Amino acid sequence: MLVHNQIYCGDCVELIRDLPDESIDLVITSPPYYQQRDYGGGIGNETTLDQYLDRLITLIEACIRVTKPDGSIVFNLGDKYAASSLLLVPYRFAIRATEQFPTLRLVNAITWVKRNPTPRQFKRRLVSSTEPFFHFVKTDDYYYAIDQFLAIQDQRPLKSESKVGQNLGKRYFELIANSDLTDEQKQLARTELQKVILEAQAGQIAGFRMKIRGLHAEPFGGQAGGRQIQLAKNGFTIIRIYGNPLKRDVIETPVETFKGSQHPAVYPVKLVIEFLHLLTRPGGLVLDPFMGSGSTAVACKLTGRDYLGFELNPDYCQFAEQRLKSMTTQPNLL
Numbered sequence: 001m002l003v004h005n006q007i008y009c010g011d012c013v014e015l016i017r018d019l020p021d022e023s024i025d026l027v028i029t030s031p032p033y034y035q036q037r038d039y040g041g042g043i044g045n046e047t048t049l050d051q052y053l054d055r056l057i058t059l060i061e062a063c064i065r066v067t068k069p070d071g072s073i074v075f076n077l078g079d080k081y082a083a084s085s086l087l088l089v090p091y092r093f094a095i096r097a098t099e100q101f102p103t104l105r106l107v108n109a110i111t112w113v114k115r116n117p118t119p120r121q122f123k124r125r126l127v128s129s130t131e132p133f134f135h136f137v138k139t140d141d142y143y144y145a146i147d148q149f150l151a152i153q154d155q156r157p158l159k160s161e162s163k164v165g166q167n168l169g170k171r172y173f174e175l176i177a178n179s180d181l182t183d184e185q186k187q188l189a190r191t192e193l194q195k196v197i198l199e200a201q202a203g204q205i206a207g208f209r210m211k212i213r214g215l216h217a218e219p220f221g222g223q224a225g226g227r228q229i230q231l232a233k234n235g236f237t238i239i240r241i242y243g244n245p246l247k248r249d250v251i252e253t254p255v256e257t258f259k260g261s262q263h264p265a266v267y268p269v270k271l272v273i274e275f276l277h278l279l280t281r282p283g284g285l286v287l288d289p290f291m292g293s294g295s296t297a298v299a300c301k302l303t304g305r306d307y308l309g310f311e312l313n314p315d316y317c318q319f320a321e322q323r324l325k326s327m328t329t330q331p332n333l334l
């Protein structure tokens with residue numbers, strides 16, 4: 001039985017056998033990329049891509065076994081060029097995983113946009129600056145706290161929407177003037193339009209749409225009945241758009257660097273924190289089979305989740321332990 005909040009030094013394929021079935025809330029990890037670096041043995045240095053994918057498939061099979069029915073598995077993989085051609089390694093892995101384990105569902109391929117990719121301009125191709133994070137689940141009843149995801153970004157004022165509101169407003173005034181509404185209806189439409197523009201400018205609503213009889217298609221769907229009555233009676237209807245900005249499948253952060261890092265391929269703690277909020281409850285248990293410098297463990301400690309980590313290279317195990325011991329909740333560690 002493995003003790004929580006420990007990093008175990010050894011081969012993840014062997015160590016994961018010690019974990020009971022359905023005991024983990026989230027597996028989140030970044031396996032070594034194919035033929036990218038020599039970490040001193042381990043996964044990544046196989047002679048062929050198929051051999052590499054076979055080993056990852058063996059590991060994800062074990063991850064599926066240890067993950068709870070409402071848990072998630074998140075794999076971040078990088079790509080590679082061979083003979084001037086992109087191998088599409090991450091997608092080959094995702095296709096094989098979903099084909100081989102038909103009950104595995106791929107919820108999203110979330111794109112990590114690196115704000116500061118390695119500044120090396122190629123003459124004949126563009127700089128790669130994205131990597132996928134594949135979010136897999138075992139059942140449709142996976143834990144999912146969508147409101148927690150990118151909550152920090154959501155606190156930004158709805159400035160851009162206010163601008164849209166102003167522009168839309170101008171166009172609608174012209175449309176009202178040129179419509180076949182009665183003078184009384186036009187006056188009411190202008191008053192209501194002015195009101196909703198002010199609401200958008202004050203950030204009380206995210207935006208709005210106006211429909212004017214004879215100019216726009218009639219509304220249909222859930223609330224269409226009420227709107228059709230307004231159109232018939234007043235000659236117009238205004239649809240207010242409330243709620244948060246869309247939660248999109250993109251996370252943009254800089255590549256992680258922190259003082260004294262001894263690991264060449266660290267993923268950002270901030271990014272892991274987003275997944276912890278989205279996919280685990282406070283106190284949940286998170287496994288990273290390729291713990292590297294300990295980023296997943298740092299994110300767990302900062303957000304009150306338990307972790308288990310495996311790492312083959314003893315130097316990285318030691319470094320991750322030091323990083324965890326010395327950490328405070330200061331933002332420079334993020």
Ligand SMILES: C[S@@+](CC[C@H](N)C(=O)[O-])C[C@H]1O[C@@H](n2cnc3c(N)ncnc32)[C@H](O)[C@@H]1O
Binds near residue numbers: 012030032291
């Ligand atoms: C891409 S790095 C992970 C980096 C980590 N996400 C971080 O932020 O520091 C992959 C790690 O997997 C380790 N590794 C390779 N094969 C392994 C294996 N079979 N079992 C456990 N760890 C392994 C490597 O030593 C390397 O540190």
